[in-house]
Amino acid sequence: MVIKGSCHCKATMFEVTEVPETVTFCTCTFCSKRGALWAYYVPAKFKLTSPPENVSIYARDSSVVKHGFCASCGCGTFTETPDWSTGEADFDNPKVSVNARLFDDFDLDRIEVVVLDGKNLW
Known part of the structure; x- marks a missing residue:
């Protein structure tokens, strides 16, 4: 099942290939x-469907995590990151x-929300 998503102004659009479990x-x-x-995906399950120049990148103190946002309306869209599931950056x-929250025509209320205590982890 392909899920489409977009920022507020629709200048940044994307697709993912499956419903997230959480x-x-x-x-x-x-x-x-x-x-x-x-919602976390391997890169092969994510596709930016708008021009890449419509996305701006913010990276705090390093380029390890790249936070994408729409260059026009400012909505935070996606982040490119290593896997952190072990507590360490796994660049492989x-x-x-x-x-x-940017998924179009999708009932997000049916998906379990997991809280990550990032405030105290890093």
């Missing part, structure tokens, strides 16, 4: 201010975390 609410300083619910297993 979404993550991270309490770190960045994510809590952004208000995203993150990159992930794309998609802001599931």
Whole structure:
């Protein structure tokens, strides 16, 4: 099942190939201010369907995690990151975390929300 998503102004659009089992609410300083619910995918299951120049990137203090947002309306769209499931950055297993709040025509209320205590982890 393909799920389409877009920012507020539709300048940044994307697709993912499956429904997430869970979404993550991270309490770190960045994510809590952004208000995203993150759905994680391997890069092959994510496709940016709008021109890449419509996406701006924010990377705090390093280029390890690249936070994408729409260059026009500012909506936080997706993040390119190594896998952090072991507590360490696994660069051999990159992930794309998609802001599931931007899924079009999708009932996000039926997906379990997992809270990640990022405020105290890093």
